[in-house]
Amino acid sequence: MFGKKSVAKQPVKSSKVLPPGKYRMGGEHFKDDAAFIRTAVQDVQRLEAYCGLTTDSRLLDWGCGAGRLAVGVRERFVAEGGRIADYHGVDIQPELIEWADANLAGPGFRFTLLDVANERYNPDGTPERTLGAEPGSVDVFYAYSVFSHMNDDDTPAYLRLIADALSPSGRAFVTCFVEEDVPGWEENPDGYGPLEWKGRLHCTRFARWHFEDHVNGARLAVDRFEYGRETDGQSLYVLRHR
Numbered sequence: 256m257f258g259k260k261s262v263a264k265q266p267v268k269s270s271k272v273l274p275p276g277k278y279r280m281g282g283e284h285f286k287d288d289a290a291f292i293r294t295a296v297q298d299v300q301r302l303e304a305y306c307g308l309t310t311d312s313r314l315l316d317w318g319c320g321a322g323r324l325a326v327g328v329r330e331r332f333v334a335e336g337g338r339i340a341d342y343h344g345v346d347i348q349p350e351l352i353e354w355a356d357a358n359l360a361g362p363g364f365r366f367t368l369l370d371v372a373n374e375r376y377n378p379d380g381t382p383e384r385t386l387g388a389e390p391g392s393v394d395v396f397y398a399y400s401v402f403s404h405m406n407d408d409d410t411p412a413y414l415r416l417i418a419d420a421l422s423p424s425g426r427a428f429v430t431c432f433v434e435e436d437v438p439g440w441e442e443n444p445d446g447y448g449p450l451e452w453k454g455r456l457h458c459t460r461f462a463r464w465h466f467e468d469h470v471n472g473a474r475l476a477v478d479r480f481e482y483g484r485e486t487d488g489q490s491l492y493v494l495r496h497r
């Protein structure tokens with residue numbers, strides 16, 4: 256597929272290995288090892304409860320970073336003696352995918368580098384968008400803190416790709432900044448949230464109606480909405496086919 260670079264699969268090096276701090280996305284939140292593992296396991300449990308994730312699922316972790324969710328899947332399923340049918344982590348930052356592939360790939364776990372453009376993380380990537388997934392091949396789609404760094408052209412386009420990738424009963428778990436009574440889309444809004452936003456797409460915030468218009472335009476529906484309880488005040492959406 257265009258924009259996709261294959262990364263050779265390596266055996267799992269250690270059942271307890273974690274990404275080094277410099278490769279952990281999400282600011283200070285995930286620097287602490289215990290918090291890193293705990294949030295990952297909790298997200299796997301939420302994927303089970305909200306999206307029907309099981310060991311038979313095909314799980315796509317879009318914007319996987321160095322594989323935080325993969326650590327959660329490993330702790331929750333593999334450490335209990337099971338395995339997952341397919342965990343696929345994709346990201347656009349080569350060093351993160353290289354680390355994850357060298358340290359977390361193995362039976363049921365794979366990582367793919369996508370050389371697509373994002374003004375913050377990969378400004379020189381190709382403008383041709385891809386999720387690295389075949390149509391209808393994803394049972395559970397996870398995008399934690401990815402739409403929080405996305406422009407207002409990419410967002411509806413990627414929501415349409417998510418709809419294409421989801422299996423008929425598939426669910427997408429995504430987080431983003433949404434508020435009532437704000438402009439449709441803004442980059443690094445002044446005085447918003449706990450951080451001082453710096454650089455392109457550090458924080459992208461949507462009006463709730465605007466993000467949900469994009470969801471509807473992609474022929475997706477909102478299955479669950481939880482306001483403001485995710486990292487830095489992001490909200491959670493669970494999406495399904497309409």
Ligand SMILES: C[S@@+](CC[C@H](N)C(=O)[O-])C[C@H]1O[C@@H](n2cnc3c(N)ncnc32)[C@H](O)[C@@H]1O
Pocket residue numbers: 280281317318319320321323324345346347348351369371372373376398399400401404
């Ligand atoms: C804030 S980090 C979140 C990492 C991970 N989801 C987590 O929760 O630990 C956002 C990630 O999204 C990735 N990203 C941004 N745009 C992307 C795109 N178009 N396709 C794939 N990954 C993307 C970035 O490279 C970055 O690793």
